[in-house]
Amino acid sequence: MRLTALLLCLASPALAGPQAEIVILGEVHDNANAHRGQARALRDLAPTAVVFEMLTAEDAQQATANPGLLPTIWQDSDWPDYSLYKPIFDALGTARIIGAAAPRDTIRTAYTEGPAALFGAQAPRYGLDKALPEDQQATRENLQFDAHCKAMPHDMMAGLVAVQRYRDAVFARAALNALDTYGPPVAVIAGNGHARTDWGIPALIAQAAPGVTTHSTGFVEAATDMPFDTLHIVPQAKRDDPCETLETN
Template identity: 30%
Template sequence: MPIRPVLSAAVIMGCLTAFHAAAWSHPLDGTAWTGDGSKTTYADIEARAVAADFVLVGEIHTNSVHHTIQADIIRTMAEAGREPAVVFEMVPKSLQPVLDAAMAAPAPDLDALGAELRWTERGWPDWAIYRPIFEVALELGLPLVAGDLDRSVIRDIGKQSLTIESDVTYPEETGARLAEELMAAHCDLLPEEAIAPMIDVQLARDLSMATAMLDAGRSDSAVLIAGAGHARSDWGVPFILQTKAPNADTVSIGLFEVTEDATRFADYEDTEGQGLPFDFIRFTQRSETRDHCADLEKQLDKN
């Protein structure tokens, strides 16, 4: 009777890890591109960030790799002699005093900072994956700036009980594309009448972040840490910066998660051959595989 080899737990786990890595290998993971679909390098992206007045790095909120990349870009800019203000979508204006206190502290407690920002309470992913951004900014003495509106203001805009005065408006075609994007992002589950207030909220929030960048970046430059939708050049914060500061050098960087059956750059375009609305794209592995449409449908059913 043949003797079967006995594999240790470590060997079994190593095999499973190798199998998992092989199963999730993807030809785009780690690659860098220009928005029009030309291959480039991450070093080229960093070089453009170093030279720019305004840098926007659009993330998937749950992806820890995206936050590491954002921290690396900030450090690279600082090591090149820049002193960018770091503006956060995740921090509303009312919590600016918390950021001010952290900047003034001789040895800020980063875990306490997360608690004081009510990070988890306000619904953001694990503070630990955002911590590297705050850590590098505080280590280098860079300004931390709240970029978003307070939730009460956002709610009032969504209910159309508050109007934000602005000289920035979307072109008709852009507004139509944004409406389609918002409906798709909500899995086509929302009623048509919900979209117009959401567009108002989108514009108001992007105006808030753009204004924060313009105000904070006067001494040198500003970096925006935000979801990828806010970093789009067609209707996001770059669109507003271009309107308000047309002579500024603005660079938008989209951090994209790969999809298993989408292995070409063109697979991520809305229309093949039309590129993506960012100056640069960096692809990474996915952070989670949850069905967000199923989650949204359950949430809407509860309401």
């Protein structure tokens, strides 16, 4: 039934990439140009459901029941201003809003106990019951160290990698559940680090459900080594250097 629905879908345009059952649209969180690109992709894709990194399941339920609450829900979060994301929500059409953000206490558990403890019986399906290859673990710890301005002890980075693995698996599971419930295509709105094809959401979907087709599009500000199926470079957002702020405090 899902395959039949897929065959009836129109081919996705350049911004979203070729036709796929699950389309992952990466972003730079505070870049309005990235969000406008995501919005154009969503309008052309016309997904049945959109999974958001930024919303919890409860947030999504409230937003579905009363879309007018979205700015208020957003104001209580730690994400950039709602006005940056408004084009995405304006482009949803009839798509169901799916929240996949993990509560803070869950994130703390993933950091201290690892992702497998939270997934239980489903952990092997997403590869969470196994350690990462040593070279990948080291690379990911170094990326986390740089992303946090080298301001935290390096030995804390293993916990942050565990959290990243947990969150990627949560997003992948939410996308697969949405696909089973609403049919294709399903879209995912998440940071570029989650959208990368080598170890992000697409890789976990490939492991958990090898027959499901995915396409990942990165909206980035400069050429990058992160792998995507499609890459779009957008103008850089104006921002202060967060690392410079830390150095001066």
